[in-house]
Amino acid sequence: MADTTMGSAGSRPTLFLRNATGLVKAWSTFDAFVYSFWSVNLITLGLYGMSFVYLVPDGQLLAAILVFGVLTSFLVVTYAMLVSVMPRTGGDYAWQSRVLGGGAGFVLSITGWWFTLFLWAPIYANILNVQFFLPLAYTLGWSGVASFFASTNHTGVFVSCLIVLAFVSVVVTLGMETYARIQKICFWIGLAGLVVVAGLLLFASQSDFQNAFNREATSLFGAPANAYQATIDAGTKAGYAPHDFGSFSFGPIFLVLPFLAFYLLWPNWGATLYGEVRGAKDIRKPFWSMFWGLWVTIALVALVMLLVVKTMGWQFYNAANASFWAGTAPVGTWPYPVMFAGWLVNNHAFQALLIIVMGLWFFGWAGTLFLSSTRVIFAAAFDRVLPSWAANISAKRRVPYGSLILMIAPSIVVSAVWAYKPDFQNVFLDATAVLALTFLATVAAAVILPWRRRDLYEASPIAQYKVAGVPAITIVGVITGLFLLFMLYQWSFNPDNLYGTSFQKTGNSVAYFVATYVVAIVIYVVAFYVRRRQGIDLNRIHHEIPVE
Amino acid sequence: MPRIFFATDLHGSEMCWRKFLNAAKFYDAEVLICGGDMTGKAMIPIVEENGHYTVTIAAERQVVTADQVGDIENQIRRKGYYPLHVTPERLQELDVDADKRKETFQQIMLDGVRRWMHIAEEKLRGSGVRIFVCPGNDDEMEVDDVIRESDMVELGEGRMLEIEGFKMISTGWSNHTPWNTHREETEEKLGERIEAMARNVSDFSHAIFNLHCPPYRSGLDEAPAIDADLKLMHGGRALRPVGSTAVRQAIDKHQPLLSLHGHIHESKGAVKLGKTLAINPGSAYEEGMLMAAVINLDAKKGIKSYQLVNG
Numbered sequence: 081m082a083d084t085t086m087g088s089a090g091s092r093p094t095l096f097l098r099n100a101t102g103l104v105k106a107w108s109t110f111d112a113f114v115y116s117f118w119s120v121n122l123i124t125l126g127l128y129g130m131s132f133v134y135l136v137p138d139g140q141l142l143a144a145i146l147v148f149g150v151l152t153s154f155l156v157v158t159y160a161m162l163v164s165v166m167p168r169t170g171g172d173y174a175w176q177s178r179v180l181g182g183g184a185g186f187v188l189s190i191t192g193w194w195f196t197l198f199l200w201a202p203i204y205a206n207i208l209n210v211q212f213f214l215p216l217a218y219t220l221g222w223s224g225v226a227s228f229f230a231s232t233n234h235t236g237v238f239v240s241c242l243i244v245l246a247f248v249s250v251v252v253t254l255g256m257e258t259y260a261r262i263q264k265i266c267f268w269i270g271l272a273g274l275v276v277v278a279g280l281l282l283f284a285s286q287s288d289f290q291n292a293f294n295r296e297a298t299s300l301f302g303a304p305a306n307a308y309q310a311t312i313d314a315g316t317k318a319g320y321a322p323h324d325f326g327s328f329s330f331g332p333i334f335l336v337l338p339f340l341a342f343y344l345l346w347p348n349w350g351a352t353l354y355g356e357v358r359g360a361k362d363i364r365k366p367f368w369s370m371f372w373g374l375w376v377t378i379a380l381v382a383l384v385m386l387l388v389v390k391t392m393g394w395q396f397y398n399a400a401n402a403s404f405w406a407g408t409a410p411v412g413t414w415p416y417p418v419m420f421a422g423w424l425v426n427n428h429a430f431q432a433l434l435i436i437v438m439g440l441w442f443f444g445w446a447g448t449l450f451l452s453s454t455r456v457i458f459a460a461a462f463d464r465v466l467p468s469w470a471a472n473i474s475a476k477r478r479v480p481y482g483s484l485i486l487m488i489a490p491s492i493v494v495s496a497v498w499a500y501k502p503d504f505q506n507v508f509l510d511a512t513a514v515l516a517l518t519f520l521a522t523v524a525a526a527v528i529l530p531w532r533r534r535d536l537y538e539a540s541p542i543a544q545y546k547v548a549g550v551p552a553i554t555i556v557g558v559i560t561g562l563f564l565l566f567m568l569y570q571w572s573f574n575p576d577n578l579y580g581t582s583f584q585k586t587g588n589s590v591a592y593f594v595a596t597y598v599v600a601i602v603i604y605v606v607a608f609y610v611r612r613r614q615g616i617d618l619n620r621i622h623h624e625i626p627v628e
Numbered sequence: 629m630p631r632i633f634f635a636t637d638l639h640g641s642e643m644c645w646r647k648f649l650n651a652a653k654f655y656d657a658e659v660l661i662c663g664g665d666m667t668g669k670a671m672i673p674i675v676e677e678n679g680h681y682t683v684t685i686a687a688e689r690q691v692v693t694a695d696q697v698g699d700i701e702n703q704i705r706r707k708g709y710y711p712l713h714v715t716p717e718r719l720q721e722l723d724v725d726a727d728k729r730k731e732t733f734q735q736i737m738l739d740g741v742r743r744w745m746h747i748a749e750e751k752l753r754g755s756g757v758r759i760f761v762c763p764g765n766d767d768e769m770e771v772d773d774v775i776r777e778s779d780m781v782e783l784g785e786g787r788m789l790e791i792e793g794f795k796m797i798s799t800g801w802s803n804h805t806p807w808n809t810h811r812e813e814t815e816e817k818l819g820e821r822i823e824a825m826a827r828n829v830s831d832f833s834h835a836i837f838n839l840h841c842p843p844y845r846s847g848l849d850e851a852p853a854i855d856a857d858l859k860l861m862h863g864g865r866a867l868r869p870v871g872s873t874a875v876r877q878a879i880d881k882h883q884p885l886l887s888l889h890g891h892i893h894e895s896k897g898a899v900k901l902g903k904t905l906a907i908n909p910g911s912a913y914e915e916g917m918l919m920a921a922v923i924n925l926d927a928k929k930g931i932k933s934y935q936l937v938n939g
Contacts, residue, residue, distance in 0.1 A: 092673075108860075616922050
C-alpha cells in the first residue's frame, strides 16, 4: 500500500488520505484569473464597447460601471456555485440539460455558444482592424494597407475575418497549455503597455494632448488645422449632446448597462471548461478567479476613463466617437485611445511600437473565441444529440477537427455576409443579447437546482449556504436573472432603438435569431427520432438512477 | 443480444455502486461492468467522546449524537470516503504511527469492498444479470481476493470472459503515474500483459478490451497538466495526454469491436480508433453521479448503438 498522508484542521486530524491517482495540489487562482481577465477585455472589447456610451448623455459612466460590476458579481457567484455543484465540460449546456431537460438545454445553449459565436468572428475581426491593422498602417504611413483594411473595402474586411479564424484555429490546435503560456506573456507585456499609456495620459496636460492631436491628425490623416476642435464640432453635429462627465441621473445609468455588457458580461467565459479542472468543486477558486477578473478590469476601466477625461477631455472623447460612427470625423479612423495617447510622443516608431504592444491585448484574448464553443459541441456530441464525429480529435496533433469544422465553416459564411452585405450588419449587434439569453437559461437552472436536482445540490459544498432557509444559489440566481431580463428587455424593446437591436426596427436580426432557434429545435427533434431508431432514448441521458 | 452497462472509477462512492447495480433494471442491461478504481481515497474519523461524536466533512466540523451517526456515515460513504470510528486516543495513535494508519486503511477498505459485494448479492441474486469487476491501479491487490469470495460478482483481471458470444479481456494495470499506485508498470510490461490475454482471442470483431488505462492520444486520456510538485498548471486548463502507448498499440494492432476505459475522470468521450469504438464514460463519483455508457451489442452488427449517460 502506498504511504498514507494526513489532512488536518486545528489540533486533530480530520481526514486520512492514502496515495491515489489524481490527488493534486490546488491550481493557482492567478492562472484562472488571467483567463477571466482576458474574457472581460478592457482594451479590445472594453474600449470598443464604450465608444457607444455617448448615446446616453446623462449616464454617468463610472457609476454605471460600478453598478454593472455589482450586478455581474451575482452572475459570478451563480456560475461559481454551478461549477461547484456540477463541474462539467460544456458548462451552460451541461447545467441546462441536466436541470431543465435535454431538449431545452440543447436549444438554449447551442444557440448561444454555437450559432451566435459565428457572429463574434467578424466582430473580433473588426476590432483587429480598428485597434491593430489600421492604426499601425496609418502610423507607419502604409496607406495601401490602411485602404485595404478600411471598413469600406469588403475584401479587406473579409480577409481580416479570415485572419481571425485562422488564428483561432491555430490556438485550438495548439491546445490550452500552449495558449495559456501565450496568454501570460501577452498579459504581462500588455499590462506594461497599459502602464505606458496611463503614464502618458497622467503626465500630459489637456493642452499637450490638443497640440499632439492636431499635429498627428494633420501629419497622418491630412486633417485641417485644429482637428481637436473640429472633432468636437463634428460630434455635436452628429447628434452628440455635450454633458459633464460628473453629471449624474439615476435612470440613464441603467441605460448604459447594455453597452457595458459587450465586455463586462463575460467573466464566466471559462466556465464551460471547468469540467476539466480538478478542484473546481472548491467554490472559492472559480469564484475568486472570475471575481478578480471582473473587478480588476473595472478598476482599470475607471482609471483609464479618468485619465482620458483628464487629458483628452470628455467632450472630445464622446464627440470623436459620435463623429466617427456618423462618418464625419476629421480623423478618419476609429478613435482608438491608445493611438491617441501614443501621439503624446512625437515619434512614429514609438507610436507604432505602442500599438503593437497593446495589440497583445487582442492576441492574448482572441484565442478564446471558439475554445468554449468546442467544449459545448463535445458535450452535445457525447450526449449523441450531435453526430459522434463532432467530438473527434485527430490522433497525431489532437486537433478537434469535428467541432472546428462546425465552428469555422459557418463563420466563414457569416464573415462574408458581414463583409459584403453591410445591410445585414444589424444582426451582429444582437450577438451580446443572445449570449445573455443563454446565461439567463443557465441562471434559471441555478434558481431551481435545489429542487430539480436535490441529490446533486445536497451533495455539493454550496448546500450549506442559505439565507432565511432559502438556498443562496436561488437568491443570487433571481437577482442575476432580473439583471439579465432588464438588459434583454432594453435590447429587444427600447423605444428609441438605442442599441440598434429593438425588434420593431431590426427585422433582419429578429428573423436570423428566430431561425437559429428553429434550427436548434429541428436538430434536436431529428436527433431524438434518429437515436430512437438506434435504440437510444435521449430522454434517459440525464435521468437519475435510483439509489435504493 | 446483450446490453452492457459500463461504469468506472467509483472510488468508494457507495451511492454510485448502488446506482451501478440498479442500472441493470433501469436500463434493462444484462451485463454490468465496473472498470476499476473501486476503492476510496480517504477515511474520515468520527471521534467518540463524552457521549457525542465529532466529525469534519468538507471543512465543516459537526458534533452529533449517537442517533445521527448513521446519517453522517452515509454522507461520508456517498462522497467515496470511509467512516472511521475512533476514540481520541486511537486518533492520536493513527496520527503519529504511519504503519497503524496503513493497516487500518487497508482493513477499512477491504471491509468496504466486502460490503459492496454483499449489496450486489442482495440486489441482483437470481436476476440473471452478470456483474464484472476489474480493479484498477488505485485498488490494492487484496481487493481481488475479496471479489473472488463473491459468488455473484465476477473478477475480470487477467482473464478472458465470455459474454453471450463476445470475448472480453480485462486489466486494471496502468502505465506509471506520478502517484506510484498499486498496479503500475512500464509500457513494455503492460503491453505484454495485454498481449498474453489477446492471443487467446480468435475473433476480434467480437472482442471487448476492458482496459482501465485509456489509449494514448485518443482524446480519452487528457488530464490536467501538473508540475513536479503535483500542482495543477495554468489554472488546471492545460491538458496533456497521459494514456498508455501499450493500450493504444494493442487496440491499433487487434482492432477489437469495443474498448472500455476509465482512469482519467475528466476525459469523458467516445472515439473511433480504426474499427474500434473506444469509450471512457468519465467519473463524477464525488457528486454521487454515476457517469456510464450503455452499449447495445448485436451478433451481426457488432455495436448496434451506444450512449453515454449521467445517472
